[in-house]
Amino acid sequence: MATTERDYYEILGLPRDASDADVKRAFRKLARELHPDVSELPDADERFRQVAEAYEVLSNPERRQLYDRLGHAGLRSGGFQPGHFDFGSLSDLFSAFFGDDLFTGATRPRRGRGADAAAEIEIELVDAAHGASVRVPFEVAVSCDRCQGNGAEPGATVSACDACGGIGQVQHVSRSAFGEFVRSQTCPRCGGAGRLVSEACRQCAGRGRLMEDRTLDVDVPPGIHDGQRIRISGEGHAGLLGGRAGDFYVRVRVRPDPRFVREGNDLLSTVDLTMTQAALGAAVTLPTIDGEEEVEFAPGTQPGSIAVLRGKGMPVLQGRGRGDHRVLVNVLVPETLDADQRRLLEDFQKLEHERTYRSDQGLFEKLKSAFR
Numbered sequence: 001m002a003t004t005e006r007d008y009y010e011i012l013g014l015p016r017d018a019s020d021a022d023v024k025r026a027f028r029k030l031a032r033e034l035h036p037d038v039s040e041l042p043d044a045d046e047r048f049r050q051v052a053e054a055y056e057v058l059s060n061p062e063r064r065q066l067y068d069r070l071g072h073a074g075l076r077s078g079g080f081q082p083g084h085f086d087f088g089s090l091s092d093l094f095s096a097f098f099g100d101d102l103f104t105g106a107t108r109p110r111r112g113r114g115a116d117a118a119a120e121i122e123i124e125l126v127d128a129a130h131g132a133s134v135r136v137p138f139e140v141a142v143s144c145d146r147c148q149g150n151g152a153e154p155g156a157t158v159s160a161c162d163a164c165g166g167i168g169q170v171q172h173v174s175r176s177a178f179g180e181f182v183r184s185q186t187c188p189r190c191g192g193a194g195r196l197v198s199e200a201c202r203q204c205a206g207r208g209r210l211m212e213d214r215t216l217d218v219d220v221p222p223g224i225h226d227g228q229r230i231r232i233s234g235e236g237h238a239g240l241l242g243g244r245a246g247d248f249y250v251r252v253r254v255r256p257d258p259r260f261v262r263e264g265n266d267l268l269s270t271v272d273l274t275m276t277q278a279a280l281g282a283a284v285t286l287p288t289i290d291g292e293e294e295v296e297f298a299p300g301t302q303p304g305s306i307a308v309l310r311g312k313g314m315p316v317l318q319g320r321g322r323g324d325h326r327v328l329v330n331v332l333v334p335e336t337l338d339a340d341q342r343r344l345l346e347d348f349q350k351l352e353h354e355r356t357y358r359s360d361q362g363l364f365e366k367l368k369s370a371f372r
Contacts, residue, residue: 006050008053008054008057009054011050011054012026012027012030012051012054012055012058013026016068018058020059023055023059024055024059027052027054027055030048030051031052034047034048034051042231057075063075113243113245113246114236114237114238114239114240114245114246115236115246116236116237116247116249117138117235117236117237117246117247118138118248118249119136119137119138119249119250120250120252120253121136121250121251121253122253122254123220123252123253124255125254125255125256125257125289126257126289127220128220128222128224128225128226128252128254129222129223129289129314131219131220131221132219132220133217133218133220134217134218134220135215135216135217135218136215136217136218136250137215138213138214138215138248139211139212139213139214140212140214140235140236140237140238140248141210141211141212141238142210142211142238143208143238143242144201144203144208144209145203146201146203146204147203147208150201150208150242151197151204151206151207151208151241152197152199152200152206153200153201153202154201156197156198156200157197157198158195158196158197158198159196160196161187161189161193161194161195161196163187163189164187164189164190166194166195167187167194168190168193168194169184169186169187170184170185170188171184172185193240193241208240209240216232216235218232218250220252222314222315222317223265223315223316223317223318224317225254225317226252226253226254227251227252228251228252228317229249229252230249230252231248231249232248232249232250234246234247235247235248236248259287260289264323265314265315265316265323266313266314266323266325266326267288267289267324267326268325268327268328269286269326269327269328270327270329271286271297271307271327271328271330272330272332273297273301273329273331273332274332275331275332275333275334277301278297278300278301278303278329278331279299281296281299281300281301282296282297283295283296284297288312289313289314293312297329301331302331303329303330305328305329306326306327306328307326307327308325308326309326309327311323313325
């Protein structure tokens, strides 16, 4: 769900008459819980972005007043666009929002969290049912082993930037009839690093990171669905200045299997019975996700009947049990008959009576039952 569709007070868990101090406290509390440095929740990134956007609006008196009067439409008409939030370390986050380090009270250069890396793999439906280990190649930024990620040639001098005092940002104060405005920007001398080196690392040209081809053996859990992602913490791009690495996301695509249709955790397939097999009954070997299995069809099996193989479907992802395998019966009617076959069927037709056939639910209802 897009953030703009949700109430900002609801996101922070606040009443509409909350004070500025209440807004700040609520944001700090939620940021500690949802920041990627500390949270293992699968949707932590998106929830953190929502919390940060809500704070960006409600901590600003003018924006908050506009939002209270006109809602999200008023913010958009006023030119508000949500900011981009860099998931640096947790202490850096509070420095960015509150101007000081929550734990030490001092400003310092930001150690940037590395970006997330991503790859996509394709597996068969059978592998999705039983689980698989897949070797995944990808390219990722790693910390330079020559300079240990600090961008300085071994033996070079590293000093605090004299332009920004080692903070990485410079501030410009302007005055107007409405009061003082403070504008912060990245320090142009040090590029936001907060430090200067006498000689850049020769191997990484001062960047502190290099691109490297890697492979990971990724365990695909049984029951995974097409399009789901697997998160591997800390295997993404290396962070700046020793910041923690991002995460690695693997999107799993499950190839369609011509034998089955997947509906949630259930599987659906079809079986063709001849007219005589359906009338007399038969044992037929059918493919299942676990291999071939013999299934008994009773005499008088009707077209559109459903044979249910309990517990033979897909495993429940990160849960217990399995779905069912439903087999839809199709009865084949002869298209061509020789003289003997026609004579036999004509003799059978003469022997038919009202008890030979029985009325049953319509084929359409059976088809709907199959997909339920």
